[in-house]
Amino acid sequence: MKILVIGSGGREHALVWKLAQSKLATRLYCAPGNPGIAQFAECVPIAATDIPKLADFVQRKCIGLTVVGPEAPLCAGIADYFQARRLRLFGPNKAGAQLEGSKVFSKKFFLKYGVPTARAEIFADPRAARDALRRWGTPVVVKADGLAAGKGVIVAHSLAEAEQAIADIMEKKVFGTAGNQIILEECLTGQEVSVMALTDSKCYRILAAAQDHKRVGDGDTGPNTGGMGAYSPTPALDKVPEEQIRNIFDRTLAGLQAEGIEYRGVLYAGLMLTKDGPMLLEYNCRFGDPETQVVLPRMDFDLAEACQATADGKLGEMTLRWKTQAAVCVVLASGGYPGDYAKGKPITGLADAAKLEDVTLFHAGTRVGADGQILTDGGRVLGVTALGNDLAGAVTRAYEAVTRIHFDGMHYRRDIAARALGVK
Incomplete structure (x- = not known):
């Protein structure tokens, strides 16, 4: 069976890598893909959100299964479009994707069906939201309703922070129409x-x-x-x-x-x-x-x-079985991320790191330069994943691989899984 994966990040590289191990997969495609994905799949220059072009490609190539990585095409209704053309797709329809696409929809859904969740209040008027802050106090969570690239949730520890978040989301429209409504939510701890x-x-x-x-x-x-x-x-x-x-x-x-x-x-x-x-x-x-x-x-x-x-x-x-091994992933990011960052920095040491046993490098934000060199092309550049007999072993192996990789401005957290291991 031919399989198409939609997306271009580290998640999609992992999906393609795993699907390549399947006895069902005869050929893999990825749209648009990245240099790491290109080792396993033919990368096709179609945007993840260009639903008609993706459907045409699937039909033309007789692809038996499409697996969607990112949320944007799902929230835009790719599953509905494919279903109408009798194309098999893994991913929820537009109505189901609203669980992620609209925090107002999902919060109402949780409350309606008794799903344990934080206390919350919904607002379409910034003045009413600001007035409500006096009742809520702080800390309080301010959430934009729509998709905001993972940045639409602000934990405000003061009234000034909360008011600024409301102004940014609802009045300055930093997330566009995603901020037409907001949620004030109880700040849970744990x-x-x-x-x-x-x-x-x-x-x-x-x-x-x-x-x-x-x-x-x-x-x-x-x-x-x-x-x-x-x-x-x-x-x-x-x-x-x-x-x-x-x-x-x-x-x-x-x-x-x-x-x-x-x-x-x-x-x-x-x-x-x-x-x-x-x-x-x-x-x-x-x-x-x-x-x-x-x-x-x-x-x-x-x-x-x-x-x-x-x-x-x-x-x-289906019965799902799991390996007893533990896995750890350390993300290598561009200097400045999650703020502004430069692109096009040469990456060295990839082959050296990949030689380590049970280490896999997942490309997230990379591209190939004119001379064939792998360059940085995003905020999150690489995910260095290692398996180990336990978490401690996986951590050691992952960080050993990290030390072999370099690019200008590279930064990463040195405490992945530390809490689980009881390390302060």
């Missing part, structure tokens, strides 16, 4: 974990959990990023009864069925482990990045088979 599940709208299968590191600096300091690293498994979940996690997915699936939404793809739950049990912060409608880079290497089953079963409504026939 450890945050990512739990992804596959669902074919009839049943679900929970994947290995992961914990990512959102802040740019060691010790969870500095601004939020798309994710500076991740690890799996997550010891923080060891003391959480499995039925509490299942309760969240059970209620979600029941709600989707009640709403008549046929959801076939990934449900990625961002959970806060509070003293009152796990609370759902948000859903994403696709695989996490960089969580995918630590979950997929631990899979002991055929990903293409699982994606096909999900798309066909036959997930109940």
Whole structure:
């Protein structure tokens, strides 16, 4: 079966890498892809959001399965477009993708179907939101309704910060129409974990959990990023009864069925482990990045088979098995990220790092220069993933690989998985 992966980041590189191991995959394509992906798949210069062109390509090449990486095409309705043309796609339809595409929609959904979540209030008027701050106090979470490239959630520790966030989102429109509405939300405390599940709208299968590191600096300091690293498994979940996690997915699936939404793809739950049990912060409608880079290497089953079963409504026939090894991913970022950063910096040491046993380099923001040299081309440049017999072994191996790689301005966190290992 020919398979197309849509996207160009580290998550998509991990998806292509894993799909290449499938007995079902006869040929792989990726649109638009990146230099790392090009080792496994033919990269096609079609934008991830150019839905008609993607569908034409799939039809022309007789591709049997399309796997969508990023959220934008899902929220734009790629699944509906493909379904209308009888093309098999792994990913939720536009209605289902609203769980990520609209925080107002998702919050109302959680409350309607009894999904454990933080207390919240929704506003369409900035003055009303500012007035409400007096009631809420701080810390408070301010969330833009729509997609904002992962930057639409602000944890405000003072009234001034909260008022600034409201002004930026609703009046200055820093996220455009994504800021037409906002949510003020209770600031929960605890450890945050990512739990992804596959669902074919009839049943679900929970994947290995992961914990990512959102802040740019060691010790969870500095601004939020798309994710500076991740690890799996997550010891923080060891003391959480499995039925509490299942309760969240059970209620979600029941709600989707009640709403008549046929959801076939990934449900990625961002959970806060509070003293009152796990609370759902948000859903994403696709695989996490960089969580995918630590979950997929631990899979002991055929990903293409699982994606096909999900798309066909036959997930109940699948058994998912996992390796006992741990996985750690360290993200190497451009100087200045998550702010402004330069591109086009030559990267050295890739071949040397890749020689290490159980180390895989996932390209996130790279391109090939005129002389064939791999150059930086994004904020998050590479994800260095290592497997180990335990988390400590995986951490050691990942950082050994990191020391072999260099580019101007390169920075990374030195404490990935430190909390899980009890390191201060």
